[in-house]
Amino acid sequence: MDFERYYLDLFEILTSSCKKIASGKFEPSDSEKLFELAKKGRYPSFLAELAEAFGMMLVKFEAREFQLKETIEDLENAKAKLEQYSQKLERELEECLENNSK
Helix, strand or coil, rough: CCCCHHHHHHHHHHHHHHHHHHHHHCCCHHHHHHHHHCCCCEEHHHHHHHHHHHHHHHHHHHHHHHHHHHHHHHHHHHHHHHHHHHHHHHHHHHHHHHHHCC
């Protein structure tokens, strides 16, 4: 077995997956490759540890993305409620002004 070629191929898979993830244009297969490479005992330990570290960064990134989307949704809902309340207050003010002018 040509260990040099084997290691280079593994690093190429790792590098390619990490580049796609870093660009934000990755598919589930890219993260699957990353987590496959993180299997200790199956791949060289230094490569598995590196893949695991990148995998943890990916998990944290995805968690942060999810949290940001939820925050944006909460803010949009709050904004909609404020706009409704503002419109209600404007209508009540108009009614109050109309009643006072009579």
